[in-house]
Amino acid sequence: MSKKILVWFRNDLRLHDNEMLVDALAKSDSILPVYILDPRLFAKTKYDTLKTGNIRAKFILESVLALRDSLKKIGGNLFIAEGYPEDIIPKLVSEYEITEVYHHREVANEETFISTLLENALWKLRINLKHFIGHTLYNKEDLPFPIKDIPDAFNQFKRKIERDSIIKPCFLAPDRINVADVIDWGLLPSLADLNLIPQEKDQRSDFEFIGGESEGLIHLQKVIIAMQQAATTKNLILASKLSAWLAMGCLSPRKVYWEIKKMESIPNTKAMFNNILLGLLWRDYFRFMFKKHGNGFFSPNGFGSQGLVDEANEQENFNKWKSGQTGFAVVDAVITELNQTGYITNIARQTAALYLINNLEVSWVWGAAYFEEKLIDYNPASNWGNWANIAGVGNDQKTKNVFDFDKNIKNLDPKGNYALTWAS
Template sequence: MSKKILVWFRNDLRLHDNEMLVEAIAKSDEILPVYCFDPRQFELTNYHSIKTGAKRAQFLVESVAALRQSLQSYGGDILILNGKPEELLPALVSEHEIAEVYHHREVASEETAISTQIEDLLWKQKVNLKHFIGHTLYNKEDLPFPIKDIPDVFTQFKKKTERDAIVKPCFLTPDAISFVTVQDWGILPELSELVVNEDIEGLSQDSEFKGGEEEALNHLHDFLHTGEGMALANASLKKNEIVSKLSPWLALGCLSPREVYWKMKEAEANYGLKPYFNQIVLGLLWRDYYRFMFKKYRNTFFKPEGFKQELALVPLADSELLHSWKTGNTGHLLVDAMMQELNATGYINTAARQLVATYLVYELKVNWVMGAAYFEEKLIDYCPASNWGNWATVAGVGNDQRLTSSFDFQKQLKIVDPKGAYAQAARA
């Protein structure tokens, strides 16, 4: 009897540098790729927001569609299912006589709870759920400290990691894949089936962000070898003016952090892009840091009080102030322009996120959790660790208390728009 392995795709929608996929192919006769559109990811939340908004849902569907197309080029497909993974996967294991199930481990509570439940159910079927880690630049086992001893201060984490850990080479994209025979591979859901309480009629189809692995690799190549990347090589741009916009593809795993790292190493050798290279790697390290902090502290980042036990809590109310911030109608030109950009595109850069978050927390006095939940709805590069970790830091309830005094709104204004150019453009 042939050995079959079910490969459960989640936020790892790529073929390059995918250890889970490479090992599944090597240790099986056939694989069954599966993606589940979990209805819980598209529900209303307790924070007067939607779990996944239209722009984010569109980017996800595009990314899954691109993965399907890639697997079809190998003569197979990916099984598209709508429902809860813990209800669907055990049934597939029985139906197709699956020997093992492979998946990438997540760090946030909802995702890990689902993995645990599936692991327990599969155990009753005498089938192993094997965990892989493919979302970070540095592997957990390669860090110079165990998770429980990871420094809370980012600068210490960065210094020790860069000094004592190595970035491993990427896994090669498979040459060939043998697939389990499936009669009906399923169809991708329409956006109208996923999105709730949001108009999708005016959703733009010509966004600069289109989901999928090929789009991600093309964007990375263009960024390194044309446009801003080349301009920086000629010293015509300052490093803090460069925004790579790679994060949407990193968030869904269409792009591997290690792929970014090694491609930038090549660019550094070819063009001498040291300032540019350091800035992007810094962003990758921040992603790693928050993922590891989530493993260390689990649910603490989701609590309004965060790491401060004694805190005067602001009500989780759907106020007019919160609504004005969400819709970009606060009366502050720069904040409003940035929020309108977020609503229209699903993306704003890191400095803009910190500015609008600081405004919500310290100027409008709205509970930071409401802002974090809204970003979860809107951001196409949403990932729990980075989003909730950054919001907790801005609100002064994060694990690194050294950063709590960094978020003064007037200071943020000078950093983001020192000459008022953004505000003038918004006024025009």
């Protein structure tokens, strides 16, 4: 009997540097690539926010469609379905005589719970669910310590892995694949099918995120060109805006690293290289912290005790904040930009969070849930990990009170232009 492997794509929507795909092709006669739009991804949360808002949903749909197109170009296709993976995949296993299922392991509780449900369903069919780890710059097995011994302090984590670990080369993208004989590969739903309204482009934004691997690779090359130009003018300020493609796995962090590293020897680019590398290391850190500590990051008290919460006015204050109507110009500008574009800089995220927590005395988890809905580059570990740190309830309690709201305002909007541009 021929061996068929079902490859379940989740937040890994690319062909390049995809060990799961490479391994499946090497060990099978044919594969069945599958992407499932899980309704839980678009459900409401207990904070009356959406798990996924319209801006990120559009990016996801674009990325899925781009993956299908890429697979078609090398002789394949992508099976697209709507529903629960733990229901759909076992049916596909039986229908297409699948011998094994591959997927990338996630770290947050909701995502890992779905994997567990699927694993249990496949166990009844005596089918193995094989886990791969492909979301980080450093592989777990290459770390100089087991997960339980990873330093809680970011600087210690960074220092030790940079000294004692290696970053592996990328896996090559396949140039040909054999897929199962499928009559109906499924249709990609529209935003309307997901009960979401498309976001009109805001003319104040000079950047547009378009989902998909090819768009991510194109933007990566634009970042490299921008680094070259910035090095010539010695303008060392560069926001790469690679995070959305990294979050959906349209770009591999190792691909970003090795491409950017080519610039390291060019004069005046080292600072920019280090800044992008720092962002990749923070992504790794929070993913590994989630593996080490579990779901403590989703609790209001986290690993400490959150500050004062004005319970009597919490809902009203939260509503003002999320609609950009607090009366504090810079904070309102940040939220307006977020609502209109799905993206704000890291310092803008910190500023909005600090104001919500300290000035409005709203529990930080409300803000984290709102960012989950709105951010185009949302991923659970980075979002909830950063919010917990800002609230002073992160796993590294030594970082409490390190965030300076007034300093952030000066750095974010020194001349008042930002607040003026994004006035709601």
